[in-house]
Amino acid sequence: DTGVSQDPRHKITKRGQNVTFRCDPISEHNRLYWYRQTLGQGPEFLTYFQNEAQLEKSRLLSDRFSAERPKGSFSTLEIQRTEQGDSAMYLCASSPIPGQGVSGANVLTFGAGSRLTVL
Amino acid sequence: AQSVTQPDIHITVSEGASLELRCNYSYGATPYLFWYVQSPGQGLQLLLKYFSGDTLVQGIKGFEAEFKRSQSSFNLRKPSVHWSDAAEYFCAVGPSSGSARQLTFGSGTQLTVLP
Numbered sequence: 001d002t003g004v005s006q007d008p009r010h011k012i013t014k015r016g017q018n019v020t021f022r023c024d025p026i027s028e029h030n031r032l033y034w035y036r037q038t039l040g041q042g043p044e045f046l047t048y049f050q051n052e053a054q055l056e057k058s059r060l061l062s063d064r065f066s067a068e069r070p071k072g073s074f075s076t077l078e079i080q081r082t083e084q085g086d087s088a089m090y091l092c093a094s095s096p097i098p099g100q101g102v103s104g105a106n107v108l109t110f111g112a113g114s115r116l117t118v119l
Numbered sequence: 120a121q122s123v124t125q126p127d128i129h130i131t132v133s134e135g136a137s138l139e140l141r142c143n144y145s146y147g148a149t150p151y152l153f154w155y156v157q158s159p160g161q162g163l164q165l166l167l168k169y170f171s172g173d174t175l176v177q178g179i180k181g182f183e184a185e186f187k188r189s190q191s192s193f194n195l196r197k198p199s200v201h202w203s204d205a206a207e208y209f210c211a212v213g214p215s216s217g218s219a220r221q222l223t224f225g226s227g228t229q230l231t232v233l234p
Contacts, residue, residue, distance in 0.1 A: 040227070044224075045223075091162055093163075107153075113161070113162050
């Protein structure tokens with residue numbers, strides 16, 4: 001397994017355009033998370049999936065944001081009508097379900113991120 | 120609500136010197152605590168974690184951290200810093216029960232290593 005993969009690594013778009021990011025988690029991990037990280041800040045939770053079910057969403061996830069994980073494997077994060085304030089690094093992470101061994105509880109493996117610049 | 124404070128935005132040390140990065144947390148119960156490192160343009164890599172037991176935990180790359188419940192702290196240390204340690208370091212706190220599903224990260228400490 002090559003870890004968590006994210007694509008594209010960089011995206012430059014004009015305000016108002018739609019963008020989509022893809023995340024391929026570690027294959028045996030049931031949980032998949034999306035975080036947003038702005039310059040000088042730590043990652044902020046956006047949403048997470050357990051298998052194909054989206055179980056929790058942050059209030060940061062406005063109506064312009066949608067995430068899917070249709071078959072419980074890869075996930076996509078789409079941002080519609082992008083705004084300059086959406087410029088950030090979008091990080092994906094995966095983890096096993098807590099209870100599958102204490103060492104796996106809430107231990108996230110992150111991808112390298114997708115950096116979005118909205119002009 | 121849980122929170123993490125990393126008081127030092129930027130720290131500069133000379134190569135070979137010792138390092139301590141501070142982390143204070145606020146959490147209502149016994150927390151899970153983590154330190155992650157992020158190199159420029161990269162995702163976060165787990166350095167070490169504390170769940171229970173021995174309050175001094177060892178991690179990768181020669182790092183260690185000590186959990187002090189009375190001080191609500193989980194400071195990261197390294198006895199001798201290498202130039203390759205220059206990166207941003209994030210402390211994070213999460214629930215021990217597994218019922219919540221996300222971590223709260225601090226705002227990070229940027230480490231510069233002088234030759």
